Amino acid sequence: MELSLYELYQKMLLNMGPTHWWPADTKQQIIIEAILIQNTTEKNATTASKLIKKKTHYNFKKIVKLKQESLEELVRPAGFMKNKSKAIKTLSKWYLDHKEDSVAVVKKYGPKLRKTLLSLHGVGPETADVLLAYIFDIPQFISDKYARTLFTQLGIKGLTDYKSLYQQLNFLPEPFNYQDAQEFHGLIDEFGKKYFHPVENFKKSFLAGDSLKLP
Known part of the structure; x- marks a missing residue:
């Protein structure tokens, strides 16, 4: 199934529940x-x-x-x-x-x-x-290694380093708000810890068979 970015976020949130990331007091x-x-x-x-x-x-x-x-x-x-x-x-x-x-x-x-x-x-x-x-409550996307691995598994090509994904996706579009941006990063990292060690485990995940369409 082809997912939009926001649909991907919603599917991950539904399947995993909120991570409340970054866990800090201040x-x-x-x-x-x-x-x-x-x-x-x-x-x-x-x-x-x-x-x-x-x-x-x-x-x-x-x-x-x-x-x-x-x-x-x-x-x-x-x-x-x-x-x-x-x-x-x-x-x-x-x-x-x-x-x-x-x-x-x-x-x-x-x-x-x-x-x-x-x-x-x-x-x-x-x-x-x-x-x-x-810190500054901006709906910024964080193109870390787990994000690049996930997007690669979902069919996005050429994600070789941080800049390669940042150039395609830096600011999360509406309806994302900064709370969504924070939660999306947490979900991606928790997903990565579970399904990318090794990356073949992705085939066992709830996103197997899906593809992503970037805005």
Whole structure:
């Protein structure tokens, strides 16, 4: 069956139920975890996140005052501790400079927000899109590896890297809202964990035999 993007989302939601992703108490926690999750497992990122929470309660004023070496030790379980700790400090300071007001940030930067985020140390395309969806409440699509694998299985060609899917789909069209964007990302990642290890398991899924038509 050929599905539109929104039909795919609805079918996944119906079959899997809501994931309530990103599971965090504050936007500050999500910002930190969006950096920690880069190039590591969810388990490793969560371990580092808990250490940062214990030390700072995700308080950005405390984080920017931490000695670099101290923050690196907290980040260590997530790997790339020098780069990630620098990125966390940079993002924390940037968000503090904007009074930790996500609505005001969107108002200030408008369509230039993604480019602004990409100019910050340690923020690549995937992290920028996570921040747009989960911090700034924009219906942004996150073209991560699970999304590319799923769309490939549903017949979309040429999805070789992040940019290849981003160019075809970045902003989710109506009737998607930002809550849908957040949930869609969660559903895709949970689906991937279940059916893409190995990818042949896709044939056993409720989407086997379906195809996708991108807008």
